Amino acid sequence: MMASEAEKTHALLQSCSAESLLSSFGLGIFCLVAERLLQFPVIQRSDWLRALSDNAVHCVIGMWSWAIVIGVKKKTDFGEVILAGILASVIDLDHFFVARSFSLKAALTLPRRPFLHCSTVIPVVALTLKFAMHLFKLRDSWCFLPWMLFISWTSHHIRDGIRHGLWICPFGKTSPVPFWLYIIITSSLPHVCSFIMYLTGTRQKLSSKYGIRIDV
Ligand SMILES: [Zn+2]
Numbered sequence: 001m002m003a004s005e006a007e008k009t010h011a012l013l014q015s016c017s018a019e020s021l022l023s024s025f026g027l028g029i030f031c032l033v034a035e036r037l038l039q040f041p042v043i044q045r046s047d048w049l050r051a052l053s054d055n056a057v058h059c060v061i062g063m064w065s066w067a068i069v070i071g072v073k074k075k076t077d078f079g080e081v082i083l084a085g086i087l088a089s090v091i092d093l094d095h096f097f098v099a100r101s102f103s104l105k106a107a108l109t110l111p112r113r114p115f116l117h118c119s120t121v122i123p124v125v126a127l128t129l130k131f132a133m134h135l136f137k138l139r140d141s142w143c144f145l146p147w148m149l150f151i152s153w154t155s156h157h158i159r160d161g162i163r164h165g166l167w168i169c170p171f172g173k174t175s176p177v178p179f180w181l182y183i184i185i186t187s188s189l190p191h192v193c194s195f196i197m198y199l200t201g202t203r204q205k206l207s208s209k210y211g212i213r214i215d216v
Contacts, residue, residue: 003199011198015191020068027064028187031159034060035179047104055089058159061186062088062152068190069151069197070144080148087152091116118169119157126150140205147202151193158185 003011034057043049066084070077094114095107115121130146132138157166161177168174177185197203
């Protein structure tokens with residue numbers, strides 16, 4: 001799709017309102033604080049507490065990112081925000097799936113990383129979803145779903161990447177993502193995505209048909 005310079009400028013302005021820039025700054029601060037808190041001995045001592053709080057941070061980042069994208073205005077927007085949090089958290093269930101056990105010890109000592117932690121899966125699933133929705137003519141009100149999945153899963157992978165690097169199957173693994181890069185990517189991802197959503201008309205479709213307000 002070709003967008004004119006004016007359209008691009010308009011999209012850029014809309015995806016970077018002062019309000020949303022401030023909330024992504026807040027998201028960056030949250031990431032900094034959360035990683036520090038997770039290092040506390042009281043959390044590190046217990047496997048379950050560590051796993052649950054780690055997953056909770058994934059969830060909050062997913063929710064926060066989507067809230068930046070849509071600019072929560074109405075009560076009904078919270079449903080979407082919660083869905084984004086669930087998507088960001090649910091990836092870690094693949095540990096238990098591959099271990100075929102609910103034992104946390106088994107889930108944490110897998111010989112290799114489970115399949116949903118391969119980053120190639122993200123564009124493949126998001127595009128498949130987009131194609132399937134097009135094919136089955138699903139309502140336009142759900143056209144945000146591939147984007148939500150993309151943001152929630154990407155933020156999860158980048159954060160896991162601080163420790164494990166990114167696993168781009170079948171090409172292999174990168175070295176660990178530097179902490180500063182994790183903060184920058186996490187807080188700018190919602191803006192990059194809403195910019196592309198404006199350019200491709202996804203946001204306009206949502207706003208015109210279902211009355212979601214857009215800030216100018
Ligand atoms: Zn994970």
